[in-house]
Amino acid sequence: xxxxxxxxxxxxxxxxxxxxxxxxxxxxxxxxxxxxxxxxxxxxxxxxxxxxxxxxxxxxxxxxxxxxxxxxxxxxxxxxxxxxxxxxxxxxxxxxxxxxxxxxxxxxxxxxxxxxxxxxxxxxxxxxxxxxxxxxxxxxxxxxxxxxxxxxxxxxxxxxxxxxxxxxxxxxxxxxxxxxxxxxxxxxxxxxxxxxxxxxxxxxxxxxxxxxxxxxxxxxxxxxxxxxxxxxxxxxxxxxxxxxxxxxxxxxxxxxxxxxxxxxxxxxxxxxxxxxxxxxxxxxxxxxxxxxxxxxxxxxxxxxxxxxxxxxxxxxxxxxxxxxxxxxxxxxxxxxxxxxxxxxxxxxxxxxxxxxxxxxxxxxxxxxxxxxxxxxxxxxxxxxxxxxxxxxxxx
Amino acid sequence: xxxxxxxxxxxxxxxxxxxxxxxxxxxxxxxxxxxxxxxxxxxxxxxxxxxxxxxxxxxxxxxxxxxxxxxxxxxxxxxxxxxxxxxxxxxxxxxxxxxxxxxxxxxxxxxxxxxxxxxxxxxxxxxxxxxxxxxxxxxxxxxxxxxxxxxxxxxxxxxxxxxxxxxxxxxxxxxxxxxxxxxxxxxxxxxxxxxxxxxxxxxxxxxxxxxxxxxxxxxxxxxxxxxxxxxxxxxxxxxxxxxxxxxxxxxxxxxxxxxxxxxxxxxxxxxx
Numbered sequence: 198x199x200x201x202x203x204x205x206x207x208x209x210x211x212x213x214x215x216x217x218x219x220x221x222x223x224x225x226x227x228x229x230x231x232x233x234x235x236x237x238x239x240x241x242x243x244x245x246x247x248x249x250x251x252x253x254x255x256x257x258x259x260x261x262x263x264x265x266x267x268x269x270x271x272x273x274x275x276x277x278x279x280x281x282x283x284x285x286x287x288x289x290x291x292x293x294x295x296x297x298x299x300x301x302x303x304x305x306x307x308x309x310x311x312x313x314x315x316x317x318x319x320x321x322x323x324x325x326x327x328x329x330x331x332x333x334x335x336x337x338x339x340x341x342x343x344x345x346x347x348x349x350x351x352x353x354x355x356x357x358x359x360x361x362x363x364x365x366x367x368x369x370x371x372x373x374x375x376x377x378x379x380x381x382x383x384x385x386x387x388x389x390x391x392x393x394x395x396x397x398x399x400x401x402x403x404x405x406x407x408x409x410x411x412x413x414x415x416x417x418x419x420x421x422x423x424x425x426x427x428x429x430x431x432x433x434x435x436x437x438x439x440x441x442x443x444x445x446x447x448x449x450x451x452x453x454x455x456x457x458x459x460x461x462x463x464x465x466x467x468x469x470x471x472x473x474x475x476x477x478x479x480x481x482x483x484x485x486x487x488x489x490x491x492x493x494x495x496x497x498x499x500x501x502x503x504x505x506x507x508x509x510x511x512x513x514x515x516x517x518x519x520x521x522x523x524x525x526x527x528x529x530x531x532x533x534x535x536x537x538x539x540x541x542x543x544x545x546x547x548x549x550x551x552x553x554x555x556x557x558x559x560x561x562x563x564x565x566x567x568x569x570x571x572x573x574x575x576x577x578x579x580x581x582x583x584x585x586x587x588x589x590x591x592x
Numbered sequence: 593x594x595x596x597x598x599x600x601x602x603x604x605x606x607x608x609x610x611x612x613x614x615x616x617x618x619x620x621x622x623x624x625x626x627x628x629x630x631x632x633x634x635x636x637x638x639x640x641x642x643x644x645x646x647x648x649x650x651x652x653x654x655x656x657x658x659x660x661x662x663x664x665x666x667x668x669x670x671x672x673x674x675x676x677x678x679x680x681x682x683x684x685x686x687x688x689x690x691x692x693x694x695x696x697x698x699x700x701x702x703x704x705x706x707x708x709x710x711x712x713x714x715x716x717x718x719x720x721x722x723x724x725x726x727x728x729x730x731x732x733x734x735x736x737x738x739x740x741x742x743x744x745x746x747x748x749x750x751x752x753x754x755x756x757x758x759x760x761x762x763x764x765x766x767x768x769x770x771x772x773x774x775x776x777x778x779x780x781x782x783x784x785x786x787x788x789x790x791x792x793x794x795x796x797x798x799x800x801x802x803x804x805x806x807x808x809x810x811x812x813x814x815x816x817x818x819x820x821x822x823x824x825x826x827x828x829x830x831x832x833x834x835x836x837x838x839x840x841x842x843x844x845x846x847x848x849x850x851x852x853x854x855x856x857x858x859x860x861x862x863x864x
Contacts, residue, residue: 207730215730215731216728216730216731217699217726217727217728217731218726218728219655219656219725219726219728219749219751220725220728220748220749220750220751220754220762220773221751221752221753221773221776221777223728223730223754223758224753224754224755224758225753363659363662364652364653364666369653370653373653373654373655376655377655377656377658377778380655380656380776380777380778381776381777381778382776383753383776384753384776477704478703479700479703479704480698480699480700480703480726481653481700482653482655483726488700490700490704492704493674493675493701493704493705494651494700494701494702494703494704494705495651495652495669495701496652496653496700
């Protein structure tokens with residue numbers, strides 16, 4: 198993979214991606230694409246984005262050497278990219294800030310978003326509070342119960358949280374409702390999508406707002422180790438933290454990358470969210486990507502202990518990286534993820550989000566294959582406070 | 593050979609349209625309110641003044657639809673509707689009727705069935721056209737060639753925010769008619785007054801830019817009076833959610849189907 202220049206102008210990563218939306222949204226997507234492309238070339242926009250990432254988000258986030266975790270496995274040296282140290286407690290804020298700046302540039306006043314675990318909702322609510330914009334977040338009723346703390350945070354930040362009672366009452370249905378709102382209020386509303394999913398240009402735009410994760414990792418590791426990593430590990434639901442982390446390394450083929458998706462009760466069971474492991478290509482929420490679906494093309498309900506990974510689709514770029522074998526995707530069960538939470542908490546004093554714990558859990562399989570002169574970096578996408586209810590139940 | 597017959601049905605319908613009356617198309621979710629009733633409903637609709645049928649292929653995540661059609665889709669999926677079941681329903685109608693039938697639904701179930709097999713089976717069953725709301729002209733390559741091969745017209749949509757230039761492109765690509773979405777929003781019955789106000793300028797633009805095809809207007813029409821106002825300068829109108837709601841409020845009471853047919857007659861001819 199010499200040069201990597203995807204998506205294409207029409208939003209395709211190989212056969213994945215595209216713009217599968219109702220006609221009403223096409224003008225909105227064209228307007229967004231134009232505004233985004235112009236902003237991304239505008240030094241003033243980039244400077245303001247960078248300034249906010251530094252002053253408000255707290256970037257660069259640290260790259261922490263995990264000495265006890267390294268000793269535990271006795272193989273490659275393990276580093277943690279600390280997105281859990283971002284303001285609001287997860288990487289999601291990078292993208293929320295980026296899209297808010299874009300919304301302001303486009304003169305849109307009303308912001309909508311969907312959220313699963315609530316981290317994207319909190320990040321969006323935070324950015325809206327910071328800029329004094331009206332914000333409505335759609336959240337599945339089931340997720341509102343699982344992530345009560347984040348619901349309270351959003352409300353405190355002045356956001357209206359709308360409970361979604363349809364279907365699985367989780368992220369999939371919250372996304373349907375957000376799209377319906379957008380279809381209805383397309384003139385004055387900006388839809389902040391929280392992952393590298395949805396119609397073009399969202400997967401590209403969200404990826405680029407998160408690229409800072411991988412870029413920082415690259416120079417931080419160069420400073421302490423003088424080289425690129427050998428292995429990168431990140432959890433994958435929609436896949437935004439993973440793509441931002443991986444992207445700056447895609448052209449360096451000596452970097453082996455692993456995306457860890459949620460197997461739930463097991464990839465072979467019907468309680469799973471392991472889209473790439475057992476799914477098939479199809480269209481959901483505006484793009485063509487791998488999906489969990491029935492023989493009739495009805496979307497399956499996903500299951501994961503982590504509300505943030507509980508989604509039957511995945512970003513189209515991940516589908517491409519999976520098919521092209523540039524990234525290896527593995528499925529981690531709920532039980533393994535819980536072990537991952539315990540391991541990082543006990544050995545490093547860092548309680549990871551349940552999402553992140555899927556990446557930690559993969560160390561058991563990966564580490565024996567590594568050698569002492571190699572380097573593993575795990576993206577700690579978020580902190581575990583929001584999951585304490587779920588975690589406590591399983592301890 | 594099969595296709596000559598089906599493309600024919602839509603063209604014929606518009607060709608023989610009476611100057612003074614509007615074409616009425618009704619949307620029905622296949623398999624709602626139950627698997628057995630769909631064929632009887634379609635035949636009854638025809639007997640009560642319906643000119644064309646849009647038969648919905650239920651999808652679990654219908655993001656362009658409001659709660660009414662989402663509800664009927666979920667009921668149909670729960671009762672075990674399949675794509676082959678839908679083709680069977682069309683065959684059932686074809687034994688007794690030549691009413692134009694358009695399949696309407698989301699692209700994922702079509703892709704899952706296999707685009708070529710889908711077009712072949714649909715054509716073979718006697719389907720006259722396809723409406724896929726989440727397949728804008730940009731992405732139509734996925735379907736167009738196969739649909740063309742089996743001579744299945746694809747009907748595209750225009751919305752109030754569609755530019756003039758784009759309307760002309762959609763007119764060019766569309767076959768049979770162009771579906772004019774009267775409001776920005778999802779499907780569902782609305783206040784008729786509100787719709788007719790916002791729709792006037794849109795219809796003006798539709799008339800200027802859509803010249804090759806006939807035009808049908810849909811979204812938000814729930815009565816004969818709405819249809820008269822909103823479809824005044826169009827070739828016809830489409831009713832979906834209001835019909836599904838009528839079915840929902842009468843089913844499964846005794847004589848529910850007669851109530852539904854009375855509503856259909858009212859839509860076409862008014863209640864006087």
